[in-house]
Amino acid sequence: MIILETPRLRLRTFNTDDAAFFMALVNDPAWERFIGKRNLTNLDDSRTAILNGPMAMYARYGFCLYVAELKSDDTAVGICGLIKREQLIDVDLGFAFLERYRGHGYAREAASATTEYAEKTQGLKRIVAITSLDNESSISLLEKVGFKFEKLMSFNAEAPEIIDTKLFSCEFEEGIK
Numbered sequence: 001m002i003i004l005e006t007p008r009l010r011l012r013t014f015n016t017d018d019a020a021f022f023m024a025l026v027n028d029p030a031w032e033r034f035i036g037k038r039n040l041t042n043l044d045d046s047r048t049a050i051l052n053g054p055m056a057m058y059a060r061y062g063f064c065l066y067v068a069e070l071k072s073d074d075t076a077v078g079i080c081g082l083i084k085r086e087q088l089i090d091v092d093l094g095f096a097f098l099e100r101y102r103g104h105g106y107a108r109e110a111a112s113a114t115t116e117y118a119e120k121t122q123g124l125k126r127i128v129a130i131t132s133l134d135n136e137s138s139i140s141l142l143e144k145v146g147f148k149f150e151k152l153m154s155f156n157a158e159a160p161e162i163i164d165t166k167l168f169s170c171e172f173e174e175g176i177k
């Protein structure tokens with residue numbers, strides 16, 4: 001299902017045929033460094049991760065991480081969308097692009113359209129985004145699409161004293177944005 005279109009991209013829901021793309025994305029060194037190791041080493045596990053991850057989230061909340069594909073030739077180049085996590089009160093924006101599709105402004109195009117979709121289509125008053133402390137590409141992108149740094153926090157339930165995460169937010173209520 002197509003959710004959003006931008007000048008160069010289409011954002012659509014995941015399906016299990018995206019297993020090879022998803023496995024490539026999560027095994028990218030930048031994903032491992034800034035998001036975490038997923039240990040997805042075969043297509044069956046990748047299909048299960050898609051079913052239990054974005055597809056389950058879409059069924060439960062009506063939003064999830066979407067596949068961003070080039071309108072020109074349908075190549076899947078990254079993911080961008082909304083996530084509801086137990087650890088956060090607010091819905092958060094997430095994104096990741098395959099290395100060869102970074103530095104083209106695709107992530108910014110997708111993040112900007114998804115932020116507008118969060119307000120206009122999902123009716124949210126505010127969304128947040130989390131990054132690791134040194135994820136400069138992600139921080140720069142968030143600032144470009146209108147997020148403001150809010151606070152440092154711990155995302156480690158077992159070691160809450162370890163500050164490992166920056167929280168950004170984007171408010172939609174009139175007069176604040």
Ligand SMILES: CC(C)(COP(=O)(O)OP(=O)(O)OC[C@H]1O[C@@H](n2cnc3c(N)ncnc32)[C@H](O)[C@@H]1OP(=O)(O)O)[C@@H](O)C(=O)NCCC(=O)NCCS
Pocket residue numbers: 030031034035095096097098101102103104105106107108109130131132135137138140141
């Ligand atoms: C975070 C991430 C998605 C950012 O991707 P990106 O491609 O660098 O981000 P953008 O879309 O903003 O593109 C940035 C560059 O493209 C350039 N660019 C080239 N063509 C462009 C165009 N047509 N329009 C806009 N920008 C363009 C910009 O100048 C910009 O360079 P700058 O930052 O030096 O100014 C990417 O680094 C990534 O996937 N990282 C791994 C996963 C990750 O960390 N995810 C976030 C977890 S919090």
